[in-house]
Amino acid sequence: MKKPETAVTxxxxxxxxxxxxxxxxxxxxxGAMIGLAIIIILxxxxxxxxxxxxxxxxxxxxxxxxxxxxxxRAHPFGTDDMGRDVLIRTxxxxxxxxxxxxxxxxxxxxxxxxxxxxxxxxxxFLEDVIMRATDIFASIPAILMGMVIVCVLxxxxxxxxxxxxxxxVPAFTRITRSMVLTIRNQEYIEAAKCIGTPNxxxxxxxxxxxxxxxxxxxxxxxxxxxxxxxxxxxxxxxGVPAPAPEWGAMISLSRNYIxxxxxxxxxxxxxxxxxxxxxxxxxxxxxxxxDPKLRR
Amino acid sequence: MIRYIIKRLLWxxxxxxxxxxxxxALLDLAPGTILxxxxxxxxxxxxxxRLVEEYxxxxxxxxxxxxxxxxLLHGDLGRGEATGLDVWREYISRFPATxxxxxxxxxxxxxxxxxxxxxxxxxxxxxxxxxxxxxxxxxxSMPSFCLGLILIICFSYKINLFPAGGFDSGxxxxxxxxxxxxxxxxxxxxxxxxSSMLEVMRADYLRTARAKGVPEKRVIRKHALxxxxxxxxxSIGNTLAIMLAGSAVVESVFSWPGVGRLTVQAVNSRDxxxxxxxxxxxxxxxxxLLLIVxxxxxxxxxRIKAQYTAKKPKRxxxx
Numbered sequence: 001m002k003k004p005e006t007a008v009t010x011x012x013x014x015x016x017x018x019x020x021x022x023x024x025x026x027x028x029x030x031g032a033m034i035g036l037a038i039i040i041i042l043x044x045x046x047x048x049x050x051x052x053x054x055x056x057x058x059x060x061x062x063x064x065x066x067x068x069x070x071x072x073r074a075h076p077f078g079t080d081d082m083g084r085d086v087l088i089r090t091x092x093x094x095x096x097x098x099x100x101x102x103x104x105x106x107x108x109x110x111x112x113x114x115x116x117x118x119x120x121x122x123x124x125f126l127e128d129v130i131m132r133a134t135d136i137f138a139s140i141p142a143i144l145m146g147m148v149i150v151c152v153l154x155x156x157x158x159x160x161x162x163x164x165x166x167x168x169v170p171a172f173t174r175i176t177r178s179m180v181l182t183i184r185n186q187e188y189i190e191a192a193k194c195i196g197t198p199n200x201x202x203x204x205x206x207x208x209x210x211x212x213x214x215x216x217x218x219x220x221x222x223x224x225x226x227x228x229x230x231x232x233x234x235x236x237x238x239g240v241p242a243p244a245p246e247w248g249a250m251i252s253l254s255r256n257y258i259x260x261x262x263x264x265x266x267x268x269x270x271x272x273x274x275x276x277x278x279x280x281x282x283x284x285x286x287x288x289x290x291d292p293k294l295r296r
Numbered sequence: 297m298i299r300y301i302i303k304r305l306l307w308x309x310x311x312x313x314x315x316x317x318x319x320x321a322l323l324d325l326a327p328g329t330i331l332x333x334x335x336x337x338x339x340x341x342x343x344x345x346r347l348v349e350e351y352x353x354x355x356x357x358x359x360x361x362x363x364x365x366x367x368l369l370h371g372d373l374g375r376g377e378a379t380g381l382d383v384w385r386e387y388i389s390r391f392p393a394t395x396x397x398x399x400x401x402x403x404x405x406x407x408x409x410x411x412x413x414x415x416x417x418x419x420x421x422x423x424x425x426x427x428x429x430x431x432x433x434x435x436x437s438m439p440s441f442c443l444g445l446i447l448i449i450c451f452s453y454k455i456n457l458f459p460a461g462g463f464d465s466g467x468x469x470x471x472x473x474x475x476x477x478x479x480x481x482x483x484x485x486x487x488x489x490x491s492s493m494l495e496v497m498r499a500d501y502l503r504t505a506r507a508k509g510v511p512e513k514r515v516i517r518k519h520a521l522x523x524x525x526x527x528x529x530x531s532i533g534n535t536l537a538i539m540l541a542g543s544a545v546v547e548s549v550f551s552w553p554g555v556g557r558l559t560v561q562a563v564n565s566r567d568x569x570x571x572x573x574x575x576x577x578x579x580x581x582x583x584x585l586l587l588i589v590x591x592x593x594x595x596x597x598x599r600i601k602a603q604y605t606a607k608k609p610k611r612x613x614x615x
Contacts, residue, residue: 135307136314139583141541144575147563152322228439232545235441236560251445262449269442277437284433 025289032285038278046095049088059084059092060243068261078263080254089245090268096246097275100161101227107165108226109219112172117203117211119173120180131177138170142229150238157246160239164230168222175218179211186210213290220283224276231272247272297594304587308580315579316368316572317361323568324357364572373577376562376570383573387555394547394554397473398540404478405485406532412482413489413528414516420494428486435483444476444549473550477543481535488531492524499523525596533589541582 026032053059063083071078077086119130137145146163153159183189184207192202233239234248242249247268254264367374373383409432416428451457451472459469496502497520505519506512544556551557555574562570594601 132310136311139311139579140315140318140575141538141578141582143544144541144559144578147544147560148319148322148571148575151563151566152325224437228437231439232441235439236544236548237564248439248441251441255445258445258449259453262453265445265449269439269446272442273434273438276439277434280433280437 022286022289026285029285029288031281032289035278035281035285038274039282042094042098042275042278045091046098049092050095053088053092055092058088059245068257068264070261071263077267078261080250080261080264081257086250086264086267089250090247090271093245093247093250093268094271094275096157096240096244097227097231097272099157100164100230101223101275101279103161104164104168104226104230105219105222107161108168108222109172109215111166112169113176113208113215115169116173116176117180117207120177121184121199121203121207123184127177130173134170134173142167143232146229146233147236147238150233155237155239155241157240157244160230160233163233163238164226167229168226171218171222172215175214176208176211179214180207183207183210217283217287217290220286221280224279224283227272227276227279297591301587301591304583304590308583311579311583312368312576313365315576316365319572319575320357320361320364320568323566323571324360360568364569368576373573374569376567376573379567379570383570386558386570387574387577390553390555390558393552394540394543394556397470397477397543397546397552397554398536400470400474401477401481401539402532402536404474405481405535408478409482409485410489410521410528413486414493414521416486416490417493417497418516420497425490428490432483432486432490435479436487438480438483440476440480440546441549443479444473444546447472447476448549469550473546473552476549477539477546481532481539484535485528485532489524489528492527493520496520496524522596526593529589529592529596533586533592537582537585537589540585541578 061084063079066075066079066083067081069075069079069083075085075087077090080086080089115130115134119127145167149163149166150159153162189202189206192206197205230239231246231248231251234246235252237252239248240246242253250268251265254261254268258265364374373387375382376386379386412428412432416425419425452459458471501523502515502519505515510519543552543554544560546552547554547556548560555578559571559574559578562574
């Protein structure tokens with residue numbers, strides 16, 4: 001009884017949905033799957049460490065007798081200048097970098113896509129204003145802009161998110177606008193207009209979903225660079241303030257001990273590199289999967 | 297072509313106005329003023345008041361902005377509020393260091409990336425290709441300060457080969473920072489070289505060249521690389537611009553006395569004039585560099601050069 005049924009459903013399933021098709025192609029890409037696995041592991045680490053470890057007693061509590069110890073069995077990554085375990089702090093820091101990577105990209109994506117969609121859909125004066133503003137904004141180097149914004153808002157995690165997110169806006173605005181320009185005159189947009197759909201609804205339900213795949217590609221490659229940029233800002237002292245175990249800030253603090261205690265620098269660096277690498281590999285795979293024409 | 301250059305350079309004017317406004321507005325919103333940086337403890341109230349008036353802190357932000365722009369129109373970038381030094385001179389005295397570092401990085405990056413990219417494209421799909429792609433991926437994924445600190449640990453503490461920072465020991469002190477920024481550039485450029493070479497490899501004109509007996513080396517060097525060069529130049533130009541502008545991180549790792557660190561100091565001391573000057577000058581460098589990259593296209597690709605010259609008579613007819 002069961003067998004013919006599955007056969008039928010299998011036959012019916014053959015034309016997959018677009019997401020299904022993308023996932024199917026992504027699954028074949030070994031590198032992308034490794035990247036995805038690493039990201040999932042990092043997300044799990046972030047969740048478990050923040051649930052099971054107490055921030056005050058395990059992460060920031062000063063323990064002077066055990067300061068600057070090399071890696072040992074008790075402290076696999078050694079301890080830092082305050083006697084805190086580098087392994088525990090590094091693992092706990094996963095949370096910050098993940099939040100920054102996803103959060104900053106999300107901020108840039110939402111603002112940028114809306115601006116780009118409005119510019120491309122309405123055209124005319126509004127488009128000119130938005131695109132010229134984007135040009136001007138893009139000509140300010142991102143790290144300088146980030147520094148000034150954090151300086152204004154004060155150093156904290158949400159402010160770092162905003163600073164990095166805002167600098168990601170122009171890329172999204174441009175790609176969305178160019179996509180919208182190609183679909184603005186399609187028949188289904190005209191049809192939606194004919195039945196009296198309000199403009200805002202057309203943008204949200206018709207325009208944006210149909211220009212999604214290049215936006216996803218930009219977003220996936222942005223997560224890595226946002227993480228790097230945020231770590232750089234933290235390193236310069238424009239990031240998450242001191243006792244929090246953000247990787248960039250940890251590395252920045254460890255610089256005074258770099259001669260005697262290189263482990264304080266090495267392990268957080270290693271984690272940053274692994275995380276960004278995973279995001280970049282996954283982003284590459286996603287690009288290949290979404291746009292098979294680009295594949296070589 | 298000259299029209300195009302002038303048009304692009306004229307774009308700098310609104311950019312400068314807007315950038316200055318953004319910086320002034322943001323720094324005005326920031327908590328704390330320049331007087332927090334200058335020690336004001338031993339001053340009498342009258343002296344303090346005089347300082348407030350000197351910096352126009354009792355007037356609205358727009359007044360200070362207008363005053364700044366008015367001076368800027370007369371070619372005066374003002375004096376740093378904290379240091380009292382001329383902003384233009386300070387920037388110019390720091391700029392060569394940054395330029396030197398960026399170009400050293402550029403040379404290392406290009407010298408590594410283009411051969412690697414070509415080799416990867418020639419052996420597409422083999423282990424050599426995978427190796428190069430892997431390395432360039434790691435290069436892209438490494439924040440410059442991580443790489444810089446790792447280099448310091450390896451080459452200046454474990455084996456005492458190069459100094460860890462500073463500017464004093466000449467060429468030797470430049471090696472590590474240049475390698476740090478060069479390797480990052482190599483990652484992006486090698487990837488771009490590989491993909492645009494692969495694109496060109498299938499073109500008909502390569503088959504023609506091989507068919508008429510052009511030696512393989514020449515096919516690769518002249519016919520393939522020549523046609524694949526445009527996206528590679530774009531990538532190099534963008535990376536160089538980002539390197540010059542974002543030099544703050546590498547410079548602070550290696551205590552390099554360049555403009556990046558100057559900007560960080562300026563922002564940290566809430567010095568609106570110095571920050572604004574640094575950001576404006578860096579923006580100008582950024583924009584000019586991107587313009588140069590655009591012009592390089594014409595130099596590399598005769599087809600684009602033809603477009604520039606072809607446009608001229610057409611426009612005249614319109615006018």
